[in-house]
Amino acid sequence: MVGENEEYMLELLGKGKREQERDKMQYRDIKIEMGKIPHAEGSAQVDIGDTRVLAGVKIAVGAPLPDKPDEGALITGAELLPLASSTYEPGPPTPEAIEFARVVDRGIRAAEVVDLKSLFIEEGKVWSTFVDIYVLNYDGNLFDAGTLASTAALLSARMPKYEDGNVIREGNLGKLKTSGKVTSCTFAKVGNTILLDPSGNEEKVMAGRMTIANDENVIRAMQKGLRGAFSYSELSSMMDTTFDKSKQLRDILNKAVGE
Amino acid sequence: MGGSQDKPQLIIDGKRTDGRAPGELRPIKIEAGVVKNAKGSAYLEWGNNKVLAAVYGPKEAQPKHIADPNKAIIKCRYQMAPFSSLEEHNRSGPNRRAIEISKVTKEVFENVILLDDFPGCEIDVFVEVLQSDGGTRAAGITAAAVAVASSGIPMRDIPYAVSAGKAGDSILLDLNKLEDNYSDADMPVAIAPREGEILLLQMDGNLTKEQTIQALDMIKKAGETIVKIQRDALEAKYR
Amino acid sequence: MKVILPGDKISDSPVRTENAIVENGKTYATVMGMLDESRGAFIPLESIWYPREGDFAVGIIENSKNNVYTVALESPFRGLILPPPRPRFGGRGRFGDRGRPPMQEERREIMHIGDVVSVFVKEVKREADQVILILDRPKRLFGGKLMEVRSSKVPRIIGKDSTMLRQLEDGTRCTILVGLNGLIWLKGENVPLAQKAIWKIQEEAHVSGLTERITELLAGNDNGNSNNEGR
Secondary structure (H helix, E strand, O other): OOOOOHHHHHHHHHOOOOHHHOOOOOOOOEEEEEOOOOOOOEEEEEEEOOEEEEEEEEEEEEOOOOOOOOOOEEEEEEEEOHHHOOOOOOOOOOHHHHHHHHHHHHHHHHOOOEOHHHHEEEOOEEEEEEEEEEEEEOOOOHHHHHHHHHHHHHHOOEEOEEEOOEEEOOOOOEEOOEOOOOEEEEEEEEOOEEEEOOOHHHHHHOOEEEEEEEEOOEEEEEEEEOOOOEOHHHHHHHHHHHHHHHHHHHHHHHHHHOO | OOOOOOOOOOEEOOEEOOOOOOOOOOOEEEEEOOOOOOOEEEEEEEOOEEEEEEEEEEEEOOOHHHOEOOEOEEEEEEEEOOOOOOOOOOOOOOOHHHHHHHHHHHHHHHHHEOHHHOOOEEEEEEEEEEEOOOOHHHHHHHHHHHHHHOOOOOEOOOOEEEEEEEEOOEEEEOOOHHHHHHOOEEEEEEEEOOOOEEEEEEEEEEEOHHHHHHHHHHHHHHHHHHHHHHHHHHHHOOO | OEEEOOOOEEEOOOOOOOOEEEEOOEEEEOOOEEEEOOOOEEEEOOOOOOOOOOOEEEEEEEEEEOOEEEEEOOOOOEEEEOOOOOOOOOOOOOOOOOOOOOOHHHOOOOOOOOOEEEEEEEEEEEOOOOEEEEEEEEEEEOOOEEEEOOHHHHHHHHOHHHHHHHHHHHHHOEEEEEOOOOEEEEEEOOHHHHHHHHHHHHHHOOOOOHHHHHHHHHOOOOOOEOOEOOO
């Protein structure tokens, strides 16, 4: 990834400016494309600026977790594809990819996007919902793009049928039963400045990262990342910004899934 | 975080299942310098949690390509022993949960250790959870902080960690495993106490802003107790 | 004297001193130590050996390649013993400059992997991707015993004007080489007694009356001490 160097970025932010003249608390353009992968039960591709992620949902018959025998499972994975950035390498999932998937998973789970109870089939058999997030181009802020794509894909997913031991994935199908919605806002701390929706160049110089996932006025998940620290008052104002900016994300989400 | 089925009452008459008040910590005991081979170490008991932390280094970073020419890197491994839980046998080796906890723990220590003093080096922080009963990442960070402080590796503050959560409408400090399983929210936080900086914060469940602030205040207050226990453990070696 | 922990404020003004950092105009300790408020001195109880030019250290030959020895020093940084410079000749002889047999003065002791050596730090060299220690005056140490202590305790083991070290050497009839890196080489009549005394110094460095207790120990009057539960 060829980009501005760190000194330039710090100098720019020091002057209170951002690349492309963005405001500190402004998202880049956000776009959701639904149903990119018809084979998947649900799919959505999200662009935030030049970051592009694709989330696909597959639903399959599986065994319930031992402690939740009457609930289906939700399994979220993320792949930082080597084709998406010169800094990504092939190999087993890195701690970064695992953290990314788990933060998205926690938001979806806490907001009860999927009604896991509805996934019960019969004793010892439930539907397992797999959400897989593919990063197709990296330019910062994967967490918000991943949460948006996963939520959109789940909200639009078809529900397969289980008949006489067979899984029917085509024909006249209903939708996966969902109950909540979640979006997230991610902030970067660079020096003493806090920025919403960091770009790839901004992430290169950020010391700390904070993600807040919410559902209307309820916070569903939070994750602080990296070396930098945040003060209580910074956290408080990031929560306020999240409540405000998530309206924009929610509008885009609702429009995309046709609500 | 659990479903609603068979959900036990987590608070009866203002008391929790283990008799604690909402803002009360479990008993914490720390002993510094328990692993002779390590540069620094600590053993911690926090309620039923039993955690061993040890620090090695700084030493030349291996493999060489991961070295940072400008500062030391931290390698951190948090792991739960296969026999640590009251419920099932945990497969040994790092699972996805452990990898994430190792990452956020590492980031806490990247903030407080003076990494710039040791270019090209690595510092290893190991956290082994021998017995678990909820809140092990907070216990691990609190123990590892004592281990680093006892090692002589320079650091700008001694962090502590503790979680707060929610059951019904009550904010609870320091959830145990049962509470964690059935709570409505869990929020582990690590703080550098000198300036009150947040070094780790994770949350899942549901909290309003007011509840989040209330939980943070509770964590801050508990910090006074935890910091004192950490200090006592370190000073005990020199009394 | 007051025990100070990392992060504790040791001065309200910025003081440039070892084992401390200045943040927002105030000075904070970065390691455990004792603050002598009357003298304003901060004495670390634990610290990492940060090598300096002229430091004496004890190490183990770890590798040898192209006439360069790598020395393990229990230090954050790698130690290197470079080959001595070749004497220069004016003209080109029939051997050229390369195939020439070694001259007497450039020959040096051959060392093997695993050998214990004493060295001095000649230079702390900041390379592009790491810090390396250029070592010189290597001396092979034959036989004897190598032990490791916490490097922060080395000043107490040596003592003021080497008094403690001399007492140890005399009391045990040993030669004792104490590296600032915390590696100590001992050889002589009563190495176990010397080791016992050194461990005692390490554990009790902060407790007053240490010299008297060591004298007792070396005289064979160590009738158990409440501070020392033995190892």
